[in-house]
Amino acid sequence: MNGFIYNIPTKVYFGDHLNMLAPELKKFGKRVLLTYGGGSIKQSGLYNRIVGEIKKAGLELHELSGIEPNPRIESVRRGVNMCKKNEIDVILAVGGGSVLDASKFMAAGAKVDFDPWLFLSEKRPVKKALPLITVLTLSATGSEMDGGGVITNLKTNEKLGRADDLLRPKVSFLDPALTYTVSRFQTAAGAADILSHIMEEYFTTEPDLYMLDGIMETLMKTVIKYAPVALDDPENEEARANLMWASSWAINGFITGGKTHEWSVHPMEHELSAFYDITHGLGLAILTPRWLKYCLNKNTMPRICQFGINVLGISSQLAPALVAKRAIDQLSDFLFKTLKLDRTLTEIGIGDKDFKQMAQKATRGGVIEGFIPLNADDVEKIYEMCL
Numbered sequence: 001m002n003g004f005i006y007n008i009p010t011k012v013y014f015g016d017h018l019n020m021l022a023p024e025l026k027k028f029g030k031r032v033l034l035t036y037g038g039g040s041i042k043q044s045g046l047y048n049r050i051v052g053e054i055k056k057a058g059l060e061l062h063e064l065s066g067i068e069p070n071p072r073i074e075s076v077r078r079g080v081n082m083c084k085k086n087e088i089d090v091i092l093a094v095g096g097g098s099v100l101d102a103s104k105f106m107a108a109g110a111k112v113d114f115d116p117w118l119f120l121s122e123k124r125p126v127k128k129a130l131p132l133i134t135v136l137t138l139s140a141t142g143s144e145m146d147g148g149g150v151i152t153n154l155k156t157n158e159k160l161g162r163a164d165d166l167l168r169p170k171v172s173f174l175d176p177a178l179t180y181t182v183s184r185f186q187t188a189a190g191a192a193d194i195l196s197h198i199m200e201e202y203f204t205t206e207p208d209l210y211m212l213d214g215i216m217e218t219l220m221k222t223v224i225k226y227a228p229v230a231l232d233d234p235e236n237e238e239a240r241a242n243l244m245w246a247s248s249w250a251i252n253g254f255i256t257g258g259k260t261h262e263w264s265v266h267p268m269e270h271e272l273s274a275f276y277d278i279t280h281g282l283g284l285a286i287l288t289p290r291w292l293k294y295c296l297n298k299n300t301m302p303r304i305c306q307f308g309i310n311v312l313g314i315s316s317q318l319a320p321a322l323v324a325k326r327a328i329d330q331l332s333d334f335l336f337k338t339l340k341l342d343r344t345l346t347e348i349g350i351g352d353k354d355f356k357q358m359a360q361k362a363t364r365g366g367v368i369e370g371f372i373p374l375n376a377d378d379v380e381k382i383y384e385m386c387l
């Protein structure tokens with residue numbers, strides 16, 4: 001195995017601890033920018049509760065609403081301007097991954113004189129950032145505990161990601177009850193996203209730690225067990241809590257260990273979202289089984305079999321080729337039958353016209369060094385398998 005650095009400094013309040021929100025905000029100053037999306041927090045009553053806590057504590061409240069799913073760079077720019085104009089001390093992001101991601105680049109953008117898009121397009125260094133506190137309302141991206149963020153620029157058809165430790169939230173409030181109102185579709189897409197974050201790490205031919213394999217397998221089993229429960233019974237506390245904590249641990253860096261391979265499905269999906277503005281988790285669900293099928297060979301088969309046996313409960317007595325095939329089929333059934341996500345790109349109105357360009361962009365004209373190496377031709381073939 002390779003060595004690695006483990007550093008996850010986000011303080012987590014799990015459960016109903018919103019009474020601690022104002023004391024945590026106060027540690028960073030008086031002027032708070034509250035950021036949120038299209039209004040779900042108003043419908044659920046969360047907005048009133050949060051504003052109440054902030055006002056009771058005598059903090060100065062500024063608000064930025066309307067952050068889109070697949071957040072746009074224009075929203076980030078609006079936030080940066082507000083931070084600068086109002087000398088904001090701390091950003092409070094309340095919502096799903098889109099609100100959290102946009103807020104991360106507002107936090108960094110507030111500290112520089114250049115356009116925040118350059119953090120993504122040119123990977124300009126993040127040297128400072130405003131402190132960020134989050135209240136998560138959707139279990140999916142893990143943005144509540146990671147340093148990553150993904151921003152869309154519709155003018156250039158680009159959806160670009162970037163991670164930096166300075167972008168990690170200082171504090172995250174994770175209350176599973178705040179996810180009871182998440183729609184069936186977003187719950188399913190979120191589950192597919194969590195699964196994909198784990199699979200991107202798990203499906204590797206690099207040797208790493210046995211204990212991390214076990215943890216990843218348990219995390220995947222957790223999603224497979226509890227996502228259907230949350231779909232049938234949205235206010236099931238046990239299901240929502242398990243999904244929420246799994247989402248954070250899937251991508252906060254812990255399961256990476258010393259692995260160095262690149263993620264494959266996420267870059268392919270980000271092109272789908274960039275070109276067609278689709279929900280991230282849905283794109284991942286459509287791509288993942290096809291990608292695994294494309295990757296299946298003599299070298300990758302043992303890992304796919306391990307997944308089939310340890311996560312999906314397939315008999316180890318069967319021939320490896322059969323186990324691997326069944327594993328991919330069962331994964332498809334979970335995504336498309338149990339979670340009821342659309343099975344093909346055709347079903348969501350996407351044809352092959354942009355595949356070549358998307359494949360070039362996903363591979364940045366080179367090779368994704370993932371479970372198997374993928375060049376643009378490979379990626380194009382995988383997109384075609386999704387039609």
Ligand code: NZQ
Pocket residue numbers: 036037038039040041044067068069070071095096097098099101137138139140141142143146148149150178179180181182183186190193251266273280281
């Ligand atoms: O905007 P509002 O009104 O809040 O509604 C949202 C939105 O329409 C709604 N929602 C959120 N919480 C809700 C709720 N509706 C009812 N009740 C609640 N409690 O759900 C819709 C989708 O929200 P969004 O934030 O877009 O979803 P998600 O959390 O899946 O975030 C997706 C974004 O995160 C990026 C994705 O690419 C995508 O842009 N990712 C971020 C990552 C990271 N930071 O590390 C990694 C991921 O792989 C991913 O790429």
Ligand code: ZN
Pocket residue numbers: 141193196197266280
């Ligand atoms: Zn993801």
